[in-house]
Amino acid sequence: MAEDLTIGKLALRASTKVQTIRFYEQEGLMPPPARTSGGQRRYDKAHADRLAFIRHARELGFPLDAIRELLNLSDDPDQPCARVDSVAREVLADVEAKISRLEALRIELKRMVRQCKHGRVGECRVIRVLADHSHSNCLSHGHD
Amino acid sequence: MAEDLTIGKLALRASTKVQTIRFYEQEGLMPPPARTSGGQRRYDKAHADRLAFIRHARELGFPLDAIRELLNLSDDPDQPCARVDSVAREVLADVEAKISRLEALRIELKRMVRQCKHGRVGECRVIRVLADHSHSNCLSHGHD
DNA sequence: CTACATGCTATAGTGACTGTAGGTTCAAGG
DNA sequence: CCTTGAACCTACAGTCACTATAGCATGTAG
Numbered sequence: 001m002a003e004d005l006t007i008g009k010l011a012l013r014a015s016t017k018v019q020t021i022r023f024y025e026q027e028g029l030m031p032p033p034a035r036t037s038g039g040q041r042r043y044d045k046a047h048a049d050r051l052a053f054i055r056h057a058r059e060l061g062f063p064l065d066a067i068r069e070l071l072n073l074s075d076d077p078d079q080p081c082a083r084v085d086s087v088a089r090e091v092l093a094d095v096e097a098k099i100s101r102l103e104a105l106r107i108e109l110k111r112m113v114r115q116c117k118h119g120r121v122g123e124c125r126v127i128r129v130l131a132d133h134s135h136s137n138c139l140s141h142g143h144d
Numbered sequence: 145m146a147e148d149l150t151i152g153k154l155a156l157r158a159s160t161k162v163q164t165i166r167f168y169e170q171e172g173l174m175p176p177p178a179r180t181s182g183g184q185r186r187y188d189k190a191h192a193d194r195l196a197f198i199r200h201a202r203e204l205g206f207p208l209d210a211i212r213e214l215l216n217l218s219d220d221p222d223q224p225c226a227r228v229d230s231v232a233r234e235v236l237a238d239v240e241a242k243i244s245r246l247e248a249l250r251i252e253l254k255r256m257v258r259q260c261k262h263g264r265v266g267e268c269r270v271i272r273v274l275a276d277h278s279h280s281n282c283l284s285h286g287h288d
Numbered sequence: 289c290t291a292c293a294t295g296c297t298a299t300a301g302t303g304a305c306t307g308t309a310g311g312t313t314c315a316a317g318g
Numbered sequence: 319c320c321t322t323g324a325a326c327c328t329a330c331a332g333t334c335a336c337t338a339t340a341g342c343a344t345g346t347a348g
Contacts, residue, residue, distance in 0.1 A: 036344080077265050084270050084271060
């Protein structure tokens with residue numbers, strides 16, 4: 001049906017950049033589309049659906065490798081969906097870990113900003129807290 | 145006092161990698177240290193303090209450019225600390241934005257995972273939700 | 289038929305490191 | 319004094335998911 005999508009129109013529909021679509025093709029996430037005699041890409045609805053899947057999963061924080069796996073799984077609809085479930089749970093756990101890490105940072109940053117007396121840099125609490133080697137005021141220990 | 149720190153010992157103290165310290169030097173965040181006749185780096189306490197400052201700021205989510213600015217400001221202790229304060233507030237705002245984005249994702253992921261009936265991929269809710277072009281169940285609209 | 293928007297490939301840049309290759313230096317033990 | 323081997327050195331590639339650029343080629347509207 002809706003054939004003849006140029007890469008630009010497809011990008012517009014999916015709210016992506018043209019380069020991103022070419023990048024997904026290069027990464028094997030999007031199948032190579034038909035080409036005009038002049039070599040330009042022409043997409044159809046199946047491509048548009050697949051791109052929408054990828055973008056939605058990316059917005060939810062799925063890494064490309066996980067998306068690749070989900071796309072492979074969804075090509076095989078009779079398999080049990082345990083693996084799909086576990087990929088999603090991993091992403092959820094990752095998101096939750098990031099949230100708790102950021103909450104701890106937020107508390108420390110808020111205290112830091114609150115303590116600032118707006119004087120001179122020499123007495124600045126913000127600088128003082130950052131320079132505090134002992135981390136005595138610090139709640140957090142993980143990484144980004 | 146505590147001179148003669150090799151890059152390895154400094155890395156150990158600061159819980160960083162050796163390469164990270166060399167990277168900070170290359171980026172102008174750490175001043176070039178003394179060298180032995182054979183060309184190996186030897187650090188002192190001032191270096192250790194500066195590295196601790198950088199690491200603590202990084203853990204709090206300050207980007208390297210912001211850290212560079214804070215280090216420059218702290219070299220000039222008579223200046224007003226308004227700029228320091230505003231850099232810290234920017235980082236706080238950034239952290240808070242990331243938290244609310246992630247909270248929205250968490251809600252959608254949790255619902256997705258909850259709806260999974262552990263059947264076959266063909267009927268999997270997780271795949272279904274991700275494929276849902278309309279985003280009708282989707283709370284979020286921003287980027288990572 | 290001519291503009292010119294859009295497309296093409298290839299390559300480099302982003303941020304903040306991390307890892308590797310291939311070689312050199314240092315400190316301790318024999 | 320000499321050897322061993324851990325730790326050091328530089329330079330560069332890789333990570334992730336794009337994004338941007340340069341220098342052409344194509345497609346379409348007027």
